[in-house]
Amino acid sequence: MPEAAIHLEAIRFAYPGAERPLFDGLSLEVTPGELVAVLGPSGVGKSTLLNLVAGLAVPDAGGVDVLGTDVTALDESAAARWRRSNLGFVFQQFHLLPYLTLAENVALPLALSGREWTDSEVVAFLERLGLADRAQAYPRHLSGGQAQRAAIARALIHRPPILLADELTGNLDEETAAGMLDLLTEVVAEAGATTLVVTHAPEVAARAHTRYRLTHHNLHPEP
Template sequence: MLSLSLKDAQLSLDGNAGRVDILHGITLDVEKGSSLALVGPSGSGKSSLLMLMGGLERASAGHVTALGQDLTHMDEDELARFRRRAMGVVFQSFHLIPTMTALENVATPLELAGDKDAFSKAAAELETVGLSHRADHYPSQMSGGEQQRVALARVMVVRPDVLLADEPTGNLDEANGNAVMDLLFELQARDGATLVLVTHSNALAERCERIVRLRDGRIEGTGQ
């Protein structure tokens, strides 16, 4: 069963210098519950491809299907509801709300979904990532590694079917980066989620079941 399927997907964006072609005819299937690393040099289209998979960018041509839903034909409101229900995205920057505590940050997506147990579930997820003692702390009071773990807890508390991670350790030192990645794979296994990971790290990519290499907006090769 497929979680993600792209058929001849293309992405072009309008810039100051005119229209720029970013992705060229990407065809790719991702099995449910699998882990996939997207690798390649800077500017190869890795993050853009991840954004297509999450419906954060709309394909200029071709089709993008996620969990059986054709994202190409959804409007912005439909895409937002779909992402909130089924997808989680972890970025290099933590994107925590600075005026909220760790507990409040993690509870936010559940509150938006109307979950009456938002705070108890958020507290349990903070404990899972080893940060129950930081529940009442604000982002500015936490280290980068702790902030990324809070961001990961916020994503995983909704139990997404698809987890997209864009250089999640890019702002962390090696020790914190390794700890966050261990946690990411543990949570993926716990929930049976599909993981797509953008990374420059060969060691990190090799932890995934499959590697897709991009260059100049095209798939250059795939492997284990």
């Protein structure tokens, strides 16, 4: 078996002041190129799980290894550099920068990683997502679905080895969501991206190679 791309071991995590831990003994292995979905209702800790993988949250106990890096050992600046090189992250709240156009927002990971690109490359990627005609629009002029697709485009455009997605299709209509999932599985297949998606939507989880349900502080395999 290949070495895990994402490995969480015996994670314990509690928010300050909480009566009990959110996670207690949680472990997870994701192999390179695998698409894993974690199902669960709001409030169960799905977003926190992604934040632990990304080094945006630090466990009270246990280990987080991603692509051979001990994420818990990185200081803030080192973690930021590591994320720019290795992660694409689709946040539930989009986090588009209001002073940048849609195209500039999507190209941001290319700029931060120091990679050269052309405007036509960005527009071609937006075309695949049905956003080419909105390339020069600012976030305040986008619908919720357009903003969601822009956030997904930004996470995927630099072909990261690890993709994390929080409620990937939460604000999309059924047809657009299906297209988004097609693109996701295409990128996983083309680039071998290791993908961890947290969702409450069975149709999203159905695209995954492996599924878990997050309940009672831990992960349980789903058929």
